[in-house]
Amino acid sequence: MDFQLAEDQVTVNDLARDVFSRNGDPQRLFEVEAGQDRFDRVLHRDLAESGVLGLLVPEEHGGAGLGLWEVAGIFVEQGRTLGTVPLWETLVGGVLPLVRYGDAKQQAEWLPRVAAGDTVLTVAVDDLADARPYGARVRARSGAGPGGGGITLSGTAVGVRSAHLADAIVVPATDEEGTVGLYLVPTAGAGARRDTFERTDRGLASDVHLDGAAAELLAEGPGEDRIDWLLRQVWIAVAALQSGISQAAVRQAADYTSGREQFGVPIATFQAVAHQIADCHIDTEAMEVTYLNALWRETTARPPRAAVHVAKYWAAEAGDRVARTVQHVHGGIGADVTYPIHRYMLWTTQLANTAGSGAWHLQQLADLVDAGEQL
Numbered sequence: 001m002d003f004q005l006a007e008d009q010v011t012v013n014d015l016a017r018d019v020f021s022r023n024g025d026p027q028r029l030f031e032v033e034a035g036q037d038r039f040d041r042v043l044h045r046d047l048a049e050s051g052v053l054g055l056l057v058p059e060e061h062g063g064a065g066l067g068l069w070e071v072a073g074i075f076v077e078q079g080r081t082l083g084t085v086p087l088w089e090t091l092v093g094g095v096l097p098l099v100r101y102g103d104a105k106q107q108a109e110w111l112p113r114v115a116a117g118d119t120v121l122t123v124a125v126d127d128l129a130d131a132r133p134y135g136a137r138v139r140a141r142s143g144a145g146p147g148g149g150g151i152t153l154s155g156t157a158v159g160v161r162s163a164h165l166a167d168a169i170v171v172p173a174t175d176e177e178g179t180v181g182l183y184l185v186p187t188a189g190a191g192a193r194r195d196t197f198e199r200t201d202r203g204l205a206s207d208v209h210l211d212g213a214a215a216e217l218l219a220e221g222p223g224e225d226r227i228d229w230l231l232r233q234v235w236i237a238v239a240a241l242q243s244g245i246s247q248a249a250v251r252q253a254a255d256y257t258s259g260r261e262q263f264g265v266p267i268a269t270f271q272a273v274a275h276q277i278a279d280c281h282i283d284t285e286a287m288e289v290t291y292l293n294a295l296w297r298e299t300t301a302r303p304p305r306a307a308v309h310v311a312k313y314w315a316a317e318a319g320d321r322v323a324r325t326v327q328h329v330h331g332g333i334g335a336d337v338t339y340p341i342h343r344y345m346l347w348t349t350q351l352a353n354t355a356g357s358g359a360w361h362l363q364q365l366a367d368l369v370d371a372g373e374q375l
Contacts, residue, residue: 003292008070012055016074019043019050024081026340032084038204039165040084047085048117056095061111068096068233069299072240072291079244082343084203086120086162088237094121096233097170097182101218101226106184110168122166124157124208125234128356134227138173138210140183140217152191152212153183161354163187163206164196171208171215172227182226183215190214201343201350232298232305234355235312239291242315242351246287246322249344250280253326256341267329276325283318290314306375309365315351316358323348 005013023043032040047053055071057063071091078087095114098107098121113119128134138155153173163169168186175181185192191213194206218226254277257268267273294311297304323345327334330341352358369375 003289003296005073006070008066009073012066012070013073013077015050016052016077017080019046019052020077020081020083022046023083026343029082029084029340029343033202037165038084038202039086039162043083044085045117047087048115051115053091053117054115056091056099057111057115058099058107061107062115063111067299068092068236069295072236072295075237075240076244076247079241079246079347080248082245082248082347086122086165088234088241089122089162089166090114090120092233092237093123093125093230094166094168094170097123097218097226097230098184100229101182101221102184103220106216106218110184113167119167120162120165121168121170122160122162123170123230123234124160124163124172125231125355126159126161126205127157128231128360134172134180134231136174138171140173140175140181140215142176151183151215151217153185153210153215154191154212155210157208157210159205160194160208161199161203161205163194163208164204169208170218170230171210172230173215180227182218182230184218185210185213185215199350201346203350228305231355232294232308235308235361236291236294236298238351238354239287239294239311239315242319242348243284243287243291245344245347245351246280246284246319249322249326249341249348250277250284252341252344253277253280253329257329273329276329280322280325283322287311287314287318303374306365306368306373309361309368310375312356313358313361313365316353316361319348320352320358 023046032038052074054063055066059065075088098110138153138157141152157171160169166187168184171183171185172180173183191211193209196204196206199205257273258266260267290311294307297307327341327345333339334341
C-alpha cells in the first residue's frame with residue numbers, strides 16, 4: 001500500500017481547502033439553515049468558479065477529467081468545515097455513473113452544467129437495509145412512455161438526499177427481466193413527486209414517488225454489477241467526508257481543552273481528558289487509513305469490496321465514538337446549539353446511517369469472509 005499523496009492530489013486538496021475555508025464561518029450555517037432549501041449557494045458558486053465541481057467531468061465537457069483517486073480528498077475538506085452543499089451526491093452519485101455508463105448525448109446534456117455549477121444531481125442509495133435485492137422498490141418498464149416508446153419508472157425511492165434541489169436523480173431500478181440497472185430521472189417531468197423532510201443533520205431529503213416517470217437507462221460502459229460499483233464509490237466518499245468531520249472535531253476539542261482551565265491548569269492536562277482525546281485521535285487515524293486503503297484498492301484494480309465495507313464501518317462506528325467524546329469533554333457548552341461542536345455530532349449521526357449503518361456493513365463483511373473473500 002502506498003498512501004503517499006501524489007502531486008495532483010495535493011493540488012486538489014489545497015484548492016478545496018481554500019474554497020471551504022473561505023466559506024467555513026459557523027455563522028454561515030445558521031444562515032443556511034434559516035433558508036428554505038438549506039443550500040449554501042455562495043459556497044456552491046465558489047466551488048464551480050474554482051473548478052472543484054468540474055474535477056470529475058471529462059475535459060471535453062468543461063472539466064478536469066480526474067478520477068476518484070485524485071478527487072476524494074475534497075470530501076475530507078468539506079467535512080472539516082461542514083460545507084452545506086450536496087457535493088458527493090452530485091459528483092459521486094451523479095457525475096461518476098454518467099461518465100462511466102452514460103452515452104454521449106446524456107453526458108453532453110448534464111456534465112457541462114454540473115461543471116458550471118448550474119445543476120445539482122443526486123442518487124437514491126439510502127435505504128439499503130430495507131430493499132434487498134437493491135432496486136426492488138422501483139420498477140422499470142420499457143415502451144410505456146408517450147407513443148409507446150421510452151422507459152418509465154414506478155415506485156418509491158426513500159430518503160434521497162438533496163432531491164429537492166436536484167435536476168435529475170440516478171435511481172437503481174429493476175426491469176421486467178429482473179435486472180437491476182441505473183436510470184437517470186429528470187425531476188421536472190410528469191410522474192415524479194418529492195415529499196421533503198428534515199434530516200438529523202438539518203439538511204433536507206425526500207421520498208421520491210415515481211408514477212410512470214420518464215427515465216433514461218445508463219446503458220454504456222463495462223458489463224459489471226453497476227449498483228455494486230456505484231455503492232463502492234459512494235461508501236468511499238462518505239468515509240472520506242466522515243474522516244474530515246472527525247478530524248476537525250478532535251482538533252476543536254484539543255484547542256478547547258487546552259484553553260479551558262480548572263484548578264489553575266488546562267483541563268487537557270487531566271489524564272481523564274487527555275486519554276479520551278488520545279483515543280479519538282487514534283480513531284481518526286484508523287478512519288483515514290481504512291478509507292485510503294479502500295480508495296487505493298478501488299482505483300488500482302485490486303479487490304476492493306471488503307476494504308470498502310471496512311472503511312464505511314469504521315466511519316460509522318469510530319465516527320460516533322469521536323463525536324460523543326468531543327462533545328462530552330466540552331462539558332455544558334457541548335450541548336449549546338449556538339456553539340459549533342454539536343454540529344459534528346449531527347452530521348456524524350446522519351452519515352453513520354447513510355447508505356448502510358455500521359452494523360449493516362459489518363454483516364456484509366461477514367458474508368464476504370464466509371464466501372471466501374480475502375481481506
